[in-house]
Amino acid sequence: MIEVGPQSFGDMRKTDFLNDNYYHIYNRGADKRQIFSDNLDYVHFIHYLYEFNDSKNIFNCGRNIDGGPTSIIKERDALVEIVTFCLMPNHFHLILKQLKDGGITKFMRKLGTGYAMYFNQKNKRNGVLFQGKFKAIPIENDNYLIHLSRYIHINPIEFTEPDWKTKGIKNWDEAGEFLKHYRWSSYLDYIGIKNFPSIINKNVINSLFSGESSYENFIGRFVGGDSEVINNLILE
Numbered sequence: 001m002i003e004v005g006p007q008s009f010g011d012m013r014k015t016d017f018l019n020d021n022y023y024h025i026y027n028r029g030a031d032k033r034q035i036f037s038d039n040l041d042y043v044h045f046i047h048y049l050y051e052f053n054d055s056k057n058i059f060n061c062g063r064n065i066d067g068g069p070t071s072i073i074k075e076r077d078a079l080v081e082i083v084t085f086c087l088m089p090n091h092f093h094l095i096l097k098q099l100k101d102g103g104i105t106k107f108m109r110k111l112g113t114g115y116a117m118y119f120n121q122k123n124k125r126n127g128v129l130f131q132g133k134f135k136a137i138p139i140e141n142d143n144y145l146i147h148l149s150r151y152i153h154i155n156p157i158e159f160t161e162p163d164w165k166t167k168g169i170k171n172w173d174e175a176g177e178f179l180k181h182y183r184w185s186s187y188l189d190y191i192g193i194k195n196f197p198s199i200i201n202k203n204v205i206n207s208l209f210s211g212e213s214s215y216e217n218f219i220g221r222f223v224g225g226d227s228e229v230i231n232n233l234i235l236e
Helices: 039-051 103-123 142-153 155-159 172-179 212-220 224-233
Strands: 022-028 080-088 091-098 135-138
Touching (some): 080 155
Antiparallel strands (some): 022 135, 080 091
């Protein structure tokens, strides 16, 4: 059982994230605007997931908009453990485990501000990019954790079946094949296809399944009613 402490979900500055606990972290674009407009945007955000997850890393350490790295990190001191991620055109989902005091807040501040600076510079725009502060929900047990990971990993099916959250998946052969070609999530690494393996730590979820095929089968058993188990995870 994953232990969890009391939370406040209004102002993230009032949230007491507990070390060694897991949280669902998510946010979307202001006014539901797109925050990822092309592959370069996705690559930058994923790179920042790695590079900003270091207490020794200065804030503006990252990539230039031409894709070139601005620093090399030799020894890492991770703030969080990234369990899963999925990026969609106007929002993102993460499962994070806090490793150090204030780790989630520090990491998300660097990630959100750094990516917004990159996006605004690239698109010659000003103003906020995200809809307020990131949202956080504590993950209270293993069952919640695996259902949440499944929900996060099948989010991209929205592109082929917009009603999947309420009606389930009509064609799993087609949906499963689509997920295997969607690069902007941690799903591929969980089913044995190397994509961004240095970003995530799969140990906690792997420990709850007998292997990669077992997890893939679990993903494929999603039906419409399963969304009720995690109905508070859906971004409206």
